[in-house]
Amino acid sequence: MFQAGEVDYLVATDAIGMGLNMDVAHVAFAGLHKFDGRRTRRLTVAEMAQIAGRAGRHQRDGTFGGVTEEGPGAFLPEEVFAIEEHRFPPIGNLYWRNGEPDFASIDALIASLERRPEPGVLLAAPQATDLAVLKRLADETWVRDRVRSPAMVKRLWAACGLPDFRKLGLDPHARFVSRVFTYLSEGRGVVPNQWFADEERLSDGLHASLTQRFVDKRTTALIRQIGADASLLPVTIGPEGEVLVEDHPIGRLDGFRFTVDPAARAADRRLLLAAAEKRLVTERGRRGEALAAAEDAALTLVDGMIVWNGHGVAKLTPGRSLARPQLVLERDLDCLAKPQREAVQARLVRWFDAMLRRHVPALIALADMARDPQATPALRVVAGELEAAGGLAPRIALREAE
Known part of the structure; x- marks a missing residue:
């Protein structure tokens, strides 16, 4: 890498x-x-x-x-x-271990590996992991039962030579070698393919996990680009709203709201937000223009929320009357410039007014009548009471209003 x-x-x-x-x-x-x-x-x-x-x-x-x-x-x-x-003390001694082991039996193999060199510059090498594992397995009865020929001694020694990559200590490594030798000393004398597949899958998973933990490619790409010029960040937005930098996902843009990728580390969130915010102004502006010019069919009302393209853009709150609720833009739209927010607000108000006139014309007629200067005071009062009550009111209350 x-x-x-x-x-x-x-x-x-x-x-x-x-x-x-x-x-x-x-x-x-x-x-x-x-x-x-x-x-x-x-x-x-x-x-x-x-x-x-x-x-x-x-x-x-x-x-x-x-x-x-x-x-x-x-x-x-x-x-x-x-x-x-390049001035180093001379080497006075070298470690040595017999390079011609005796495979006649397990005991002969151990003895040949522990053979000491002739006195001089060579020193007996410290006991290595492979020899320690061999001694540990030599104490197992089932191992001695299976190792009765020089060929099997060679196979056992080859298994003991497997490196201890896990570094968990002698006992765990000896158990691992024991398992491998079990496969090598029975049946066809091969390790099952499924065992290799399981080990490779675990290894690949561990590698991916370690890579993500210590090597965040997404953040590396961001740091390199920001170090050069933040305005040149190659931010792209996919059809489903996914936001990417150099093909690395950094989050999603749902409507006008940018959400950092939940898989991002906490330390990277501020960097990802900064990278996206610098480059999403244009996209949000384009969406603001589209919302201000949206057709009626693109807008719906769901549980008091005006929805555009599947995203909530404004909510209804209590106003002066039932027919005149207050329309409040979602905070996600604060990213738009003031003129654009005003254009969006005006468009949504027109749409909502038209929807009310289409679905509850009687209530709108009452609201208009309550404000009609040509109507009599009594009629305006009655119309206002009916509007406030949603079109239904007790006769006694209306009589008192007259």
Whole structure:
């Protein structure tokens, strides 16, 4: 991913020194101590140089340094000098393990692997994980029952050589190797395809989860674009309202409301909102113009809410009378300029008035009559009472109103 340009930085352990060959410009040491399996110690100068050497490629020089200039995490001047000048203490000893193991039996194999070198510069290698697992399985009766030939000893040793990628300790890894050897020592002597499929599915799921947790491609794309020019963000809006930046979804635009993708991390929400808000002004303006010019058929009334294209744009609240409710625009429309909001308000008022005249003409006639200066005072009072009561009122109340 780093070499492909999907991420700008790598975070790694000291294992980065073991053969990494990528276009790294600088190696920053967060610390200079490690746990080597037995104790916590400072890296040797040779180890520091091996890690620092990952910076630079071909004919381009790289650089290295620490994230702190003081304390245990800082380089000593003599260490920097030794790394830059390639001056390291000579190696006085090498670890050795028998490269020609005896596969006659399990015990013969263990004995050959524990054979010590002749006195001199070679030292017996510390017990490795594969040998520790072999000893653990050698104590199992069922393993000895199945391993009765040199061929089966070789197969057992091959299984013990599986790397402990999970780093959960000897016991969990020994159980894993035991399971693999069970498949290799029975039936056709192969691991079932379904077992591989299950492991690959789990591995793919873990990889996707870790990638999303530590490498948010969406945020990486945003940061790169914003770092150049926020106004150039390639924001696109799909047919269903999905908002994307460089094909990475960042949220949805439902009507006039932008909602950040719920899968986004909390720390990214403000960035995503800022990225979208800068580029959605034009789209919202276009939708505002469309709403102000909407046909009657595009508007409906649902539970006191005026709905346009499936999105609520205004709600009815109590007004001076039943026939004259107050129409209030949804807060989502605050993003529109004032003239555009006024145009939308006027269009919705006209539509609602026409709908009332079409569906409850008698109530509208009463409202008009109550305000008709040509009508008698008594008629205006009666019409006003009927309008306020929705067209129905007790005769006694009307008689008193007269």
